[in-house]
Amino acid sequence: MKPATPPPPTDPARRRWMALSCGLGAVGGVAATIPLAGSLLPPEHLRHPPPLRVDLAALAPGQKLSLTWLGQPLWVVHRTPQQVAALSNPALLARLADPQSQRPGSITPTGARNATRSLLPQWLVVVGVCTHLGCTPLDRLTPGAGTGLPPDWPGGFLCPCHGSTFDLAGRVFRDQPAPDNLAVPAHRFASATELILGEDTPAQAA
Ligand code: FES
Secondary structure: OOOOOOOOOOOHHHHHHHHHHOOOOOOOOOOOOOOEOOOOOOHHHOOOOOOEEEEOOOOOOOOEEEEEEOOEEEEEEEOOHHHHHHOOOHHHHOOEOOOOOOOOOOOOOHHHOOOOOOOOOOEEEEEOOOOOOOEOOEEEOOOOOEOOEOOOOOOEEEOOOOOOEEEOOOOEEOOOOOOOOOOOOOEEEEEOOEEEEOOOOHHHHO
């Protein structure tokens, strides 16, 4: 069967397709260096994605794991208690375009539409594809000024293509080229350190 061509990256349908596609793939090497990401696997391969188990037991607080899943970068960040607490800082929330992931284009499972944008507060699970034109943002996890970052940078990610910035919950800052937060894929946790990608249990984080 001829593979279907996905719609343009900024189309909400394209972003939904990207989130679904995150239900497939193999664990790969380090990401964050891929300038343009995207998969052209046919949608029929995405209808019944096999779950992918990822053992996070060795990922220490403050560390990030990068996978390649279905040709797309997928990130898991083990946020520290301080990082988790900072996500609810009113000064930060005021700078975000969609702090509660309520926009129609925001790909966020129901169970992750919360203050940490996650099923478990310490774990950020997000697709490393900028919602502007599909570049892969760079890690800028440490707070503080830097090239392309404001002096009061709280830590997060910087897209090198057009300068969009995202916080440690993958939430896009206001007035950026990127229209939406980074996508959160369907996933659940079998335990505190066992991530299962491709299975969605929204009630888990209620
Ligand atoms: S692709 Fe990320 S800001 Fe344009």
